[in-house]
Amino acid sequence: MFRDITPDTLLRMLGKPIWITFFALVPGLLPAYAEETVSLRGVVDVVGLRAAIIEVAHSVPGKLNENRSVTRLMHEGDVLKPETTPGQNFQLDLVSIDAKQMKVTVKENNVAKDYAIPPGQGAWAFPGTNRLALANAPISDIVDLLSLLTDRVVLFHPQGAAMMTPQLVSRWTNNVVTKTQVARVLEMAWLREGDGVSSTPVGNRFLILCPASLTNQLAPKWKSPAPGGPPIPPFALHNFPEAAAKYRDLTGQPAPNLKLGAEPWIYFRTLNPLPKTEASWATRTLLEWAASVPPHTY
16 A cells, blocks of 8 residues: 655645655565564654664574564664574674665674665655655654654653554655654654644653644643753653653652553653653653553553
């Protein structure tokens, strides 16, 4: 299935020529599983940001025939060392990113290799230079990407986890493409997927990402706390217990109780130090959202 966003629609929003083609990858185009299988899940190259989303599938130490995968939003020069089979070491160094061709060059244990996102049918039908491509990228990595593009901390509502991950190729004819323009592409893609997920800046530092049906309920209630307290180093929360433990660590107070049977999906990451009052407020907000979500609605 292929869907296009017309240039006219994006011209009205961005004021620059741009084309996006949504596409589904053919499973046969992906490499078969090996001891460590590397896949490129996304690339972006705009003023102030060049990054790639890379997945490594690997075996788990001490657990026969158990395979897992890890993904990272990486910059050129970054290193990824997933946990691997005992006695084996695997290191991936990201050498270079070529967003125009939707590919990266890496070193796997010092052996140079290239990986690319296979272009879907019609993906190259429009003129311009590719600056953004996503293919089966995990939601958490796209949230991190949106945070880098907007220079804001993303607060992701648990009910938004049910959304589909956008698959897209984006091309611009203008020479200079900004982080703001690419962020708008991501936001528009999410708004079109599933029931629609919208993004709303709140205060000077945060951005709410939630189902469009909840935007008018959540955004007006936001009250940014005054920055204060010592800076809290960057941290990530992947589930409710981690968020509850972090909140207790920050404030000494217990977290809200979940509804019976609820296991909400939570992801939150700060990429830079955050004042303690704001880190506490953000964590509390996520916990309250999770506690308010009825079971089986995320």
